[in-house]
Amino acid sequence: EAAVTQSPRNKVAVTGGKVTLSCNQTNNHNNMYWYRQDTGHGLRLIHYSYGAGSTEKGDIPDGYKASRPSQENFSLILELATPSQTSVYFCASGDNYEQYFGPGTRLTVL
Amino acid sequence: GEQVEQRPPHLSVREGDSAFITCTYTDPNSYYFFWYKQEPGASLQLLMKVFSSTEINEGQGFTVLLNKKDKRLSLNLTAAHPGDSAAYFCAVSDRGSALGRLHFGAGTQLIVIP
Numbered sequence: 075e076a077a078v079t080q081s082p083r084n085k086v087a088v089t090g091g092k093v094t095l096s097c098n099q100t101n102n103h104n105n106m107y108w109y110r111q112d113t114g115h116g117l118r119l120i121h122y123s124y125g126a127g128s129t130e131k132g133d134i135p136d137g138y139k140a141s142r143p144s145q146e147n148f149s150l151i152l153e154l155a156t157p158s159q160t161s162v163y164f165c166a167s168g169d170n171y172e173q174y175f176g177p178g179t180r181l182t183v184l
Numbered sequence: 185g186e187q188v189e190q191r192p193p194h195l196s197v198r199e200g201d202s203a204f205i206t207c208t209y210t211d212p213n214s215y216y217f218f219w220y221k222q223e224p225g226a227s228l229q230l231l232m233k234v235f236s237s238t239e240i241n242e243g244q245g246f247t248v249l250l251n252k253k254d255k256r257l258s259l260n261l262t263a264a265h266p267g268d269s270a271a272y273f274c275a276v277s278d279r280g281s282a283l284g285r286l287h288f289g290a291g292t293q294l295i296v297i298p
Contacts, residue, residue: 105284114193114290115290116188116190116273116288116289116290116291117228117273117275117286117288118288119285119286122285132285133185164227164228168284169284170284171216171233171277171284171286172218172230172233172284173230173284173286174230175227175228176227177226177227178227
């Protein structure tokens with residue numbers, strides 16, 4: 075049974091619209107992460123969290139917000155989506171320096 | 185901050201040949217090293233986690249080499265088969281990194297030709 079799930083799996087949004095990507099984990103990990111994956115860049119860290127109620131900026135936080143309402147859930151929010159945010163987004167949970175990834179969300183901003 | 189460079193970006197080998205992928209990193213405090221495999225359209229699967237104290241680690245059909253002096257991490261897929269065709273990513277973390285942050289290489293797209 076998948077321990078890290080993401081929804082939606084695919085999303086098409088319009089420029090200027092609000093997008094929320096959701097992540098749920100059943101690993102009981104304290105740490106959760108949001109990455110985006112683009113060709114030639116590998117995975118880049120957007121936001122992360124060390125527990126419910128906490129969020130921290132990663133390497134490329136501009137244009138994104140995050141929310142960690144509970145141990146299990148971590149959301150990524152694009153308040154005003156732009157075409158440059160078209161990408162594949164991965165959520166991960168982890169402890170002891172190991173991270174386990176969700177299936178990814180493909181976001182297209184038109 | 186940590187910079188991780190991965191080479192080559194694309195690699196094609198024939199079935200049965202070896203495939204060699206290398207990452208170099210900049211932070212001498214780096215302590216944990218990871219290789220992930222990503223099949224087309226899928227998520228990242230952890231292949232191996234190695235610690236700074238171990239230079240050679242062997243897995244199922246592959247070997248991971250760590251050269252701390254040169255700050256180089258390598259993945260050698262021995263006798264590659266078509267099922268190894270995927271993208272491979274290295275990742276690096278230091279022992280003191282808050283929240284176990286990983287720094288990823290840009291990836292290597294491997295094609296194994298039958």
